[in-house]
């Protein structure tokens with residue numbers, strides 16, 4: 662396998678090359694391959710409540726395949742016992758502690774920044790401040806860059822670079838979620854609790870999902 666360096670743009674002095682592939686966090690071979698490319702890589706992971714994440718994931722799939730079975734049909738292996746189907750990717754991806762374990766075999770915790778998906782919505786400038794500090798950058802992106810768009814229901818950029826008009830994220834970000842029966846969500850919440858606690862311990866950060 663060719664070193665992945667070849668696939669990256671050249672980085673000049675004072676520049677940072679960034680690459681965003683959400684699936685790397687959950688891909689078994691990714692830590693080894695990233696490590697063999699550069700052991701100095703810094704890793705930024707955006708995590709949100711795994712229950713909401715699963716519903717968001719389902720909403721995304723549903724938008725592409727409208728005939729999809731119901732959320733509960735996919736989430737449970739056995740609806741009577743409430744056994745969760747951990748082979749369903751929407752469920753599996755939210756077991757953050759398991760995925761992080763894989764990465765910690767190669768990278769120390771100090772190489773990671775965990776961004777709270779919830780805070781990214783309620784305090785985007787604060788989370789972006791943490792990102793800039795982590796990357797050793799000046800805090801260029803601040804409160805001044807964001808405003809809350811009532812129509813979108815999310816923060817948007819006042820003035821993106823190269824444009825004089827405000828910009829929100831696209832239609833596929835921040836879609837309304839279908840209503841899932843509360844007992845289904847409760848079961849899922851119970852399922853994730855121990856994995857969430859483990860994740861808080863591993864990262865030293867309580868994300869407040871329970």
Ligand SMILES: Nc1ncnc2c1ncn2[C@@H]1O[C@H](COP(=O)(O)OS(=O)(=O)O)[C@@H](OP(=O)(O)O)[C@H]1O
Pocket residue numbers: 683716717718720778781782815816817829830833834835836
């Ligand atoms: N500012 C702003 N505007 C719109 N959406 C926002 C924003 N900040 C965070 N989010 C949340 O980002 C979620 C979509 O991101 P994804 O991680 O699914 O995107 S990606 O496709 O993996 O890149 C998306 O999830 P859903 O609400 O389920 O659509 C949003 O909740």
